[in-house]
Amino acid sequence: MSFALTSFRKDISRWRQDYMATLIWISIPLMIGGLITMLMGSGVTPHGILLVVDEDETFLSELVVSAYGARELGELISVEKTNFDDGLERVDAGEASALLVIPNGFSDAFFEFTPVTLTLRTNPSQTVLPGIISNVTEILLDAGFYAQELFGDEIRMYVSMTDDPGDAQVAAIAVAIQHKLQSVAPRLFPPVINIEIAEPPPGEPAPPLALLFMPGIILMAVMFSANGLASDYWRERSQGTLRRLVFAPAQLGQFVAGKALAAAAIIGLVGGLTLVLGFLYHGISWSKLPASLIWISASGVALFAWFAALQMLFSTQRAASVVSTAILFPLLMAGGSFFPMAVMPGWIAVIGRASPNGFVADRLTREIVESGAWLIDLTSWLIVAGAAVVGLGICTWRLRTGFARA
């Protein structure tokens, strides 16, 4: 085993001379991950501004404006009153989601059953919030229509009172409304259609998409590292050192084991850095870090071993490089490094989870998303260990059967 450690130290020493490659393995996934996380956000609720030009300034127009800021809608939309020119400028500049213009005479038109036009100008650079505002406006208009139909007389009576209405007048309006409600009650109560709302079973809230994307990004760094480190067998061959090793009594199996140890250390460092950044960004519990780190390091060795075995099957370094790169990127796509598997269509996600990196990313997702630590099952650990042993075995076999002698 001592030569395995010698081989390990040699590779680490060589790796220290070429740390630029490692920076690339880390920076590309982080750059892609950062961009996509920025695009997706990290679970923060979107918030928009509705600018209102209230030219009517009546009780009814106030009622309409206040409806946009009520209850849950208020968490999505802030209502700001402004004048028309300022509102138009801000919407065009993309600073607000929509501009609502309530014209002078809106209230009178409403009570007198005459046509009136509300103008809603939306921000074309946004999609969700202007849509919500537009829907709310339509609902308000529908509500206004039904209110007109049912209680138009009573409301007109109330509004036409110049002084404070007396108790008798208020009681008369209330009685009139009560009578109307009683007259429509047989048609409204009980409702002809019963709607039963099925509440989902209580559970943990769905994790933000950016968090689900994190394992794919980490696996991208691991895959780049594994593929890059695997090409070192070809580098050693072109330097003549593999050939010289065959002259020596040292065992090739130990040489391969040393390379695997070095790969574990380097992939552990690359994966560890990306993990720590992800943990910091998403506020993940540090108790999950050891299992996550060991999982990606062990998986990285298995991926390294298989990339190396694959590359050693080819007769030229160029062919080996082209084929391994051609395999790398589809694997990254299928395994959730460009699109989280959670948002993939079902059948693609099944394929993704069956890919080597997708398998690893899937278990890592569970580890970092669910509560608790050390959640990856024993079978998964055994599969990774088995894959690493078989891959390293193939590497040793290829070295013995001619790769090192050429």
Next chain:
Amino acid sequence: MLKVKELSKNYGDLVAVDRISFSADKGTVFGLLGPNGAGKSTAINCISGLLKPTSGHASVAGHDVVTDGKAARRSLGVVPQELALYEDLPAIENLRYWGKAYGVRGQALEDRVAEVLEYIGLSDRARDLPKKFSGGMKRRLNFGCGIVHKPLVILLDEPTVGVDPQSRARLFDMVKAERDSGACILYTTHYMEEAERLCDSLAIIDHGKLIAQGSVDELRAKLGARDVLQLSGHFPIEATKQAIDALVQRGNRDLEFIAQEEDSITLTLSQASQHLPAIFDAVAGTGGSVTETSLRSPNLETLFLLLTGKELRE
């Protein structure tokens, strides 16, 4: 120390090495000479265990390279023709690594690495990366990596190819020093002057076969004191041959015809310079003409020419 018996290596129908046998003792340099493609490197690869011989045996320090390969390799140091170094690992780390690959450990390794660094003249560059070295320095380090474990037998496969004269002289000194320290050295080259300078005994190989073997003096004796005379020009083949035969009949008994083409003939004879006028007359009598004359004293190069009818570097 190194014994090769009836060793053959075939690649399908191609016989790269054809039943060669030789042996070399402790404290000697054995040269394996031959032109490129003669089978020298294949023979070395069979002895070093890189290739499995088709038939025959080779043993290093009493260990068969096939049946007792690990023990044989432990006693063997190989300096391959191509550089075999980690260019991105400091020189001292290269030496340590290859020492450990041969099972040398601890203080013994550190002492030997320091000794080899001194020996190859790289003590002051020990921490530098070989990729920053000159070609000659890399060659010296390549040599150092092959001997860092103090092997009993050293295989040097054309170690001076592409080396500047200064580094070549240094390599010669290192080979001699290893020989003087008791190592048995198998040295392959296609430079006869190197073989004459370094080797105690040697074998000449061509087309996979050993065509001559012995000490340098023994091989020189095969030539006697004959010079090699090479004439260039135009020579009618049959007429020239008859004219030369006539010269032999007239008393030039050691004159020997080695090779002839339309534009050159090669002859050996003793004191050739004294016989040049008679040879020129004979050639002129056939209607031929001489445009250039080359006269060489007897050496291994001319022996190779004598044995094979062609130049060593062809």
